[in-house]
Amino acid sequence: QTALFNFQSLLLVILLLVCTSTYLHAVAPGLLDRNKDGVFGIFWKFARVGERLSPYVSLCCVLMA
Template sequence: MSALFNFRSLLQVILLLICSCSYVHGQWPSLLDRYKNHEVLGAFWKMARVGERASPYVSLACILMAISQFNS
């Protein structure tokens, strides 16, 4: 569980989740659209939407995370 308490690992996990959710939504849209209004599972749909709409910023964040991972 230590990824939840280390801020950088948490950030990395969230970034990877956003990326994979947007891939899943691009590939099989109904899988995530089904839970659009679900309280818990709706978060994945929201992350997919973030990954679609804000893709340049997500990509920039990925590159910055890679650089910081490389330097540490």
């Protein structure tokens, strides 16, 4: 819960969610594709961001490291 109050930690959590969702979509695409709507749809959206903006996401990973 403290990651929500610290801006750098919030960015790190979002970046990890994007990377994890993208990897999960690459390994098991049906898992995220059937949950496009609802609460779990946010992970599908994170996976789309990770797939389409992968050079920028990887650059952010390097900068956060």
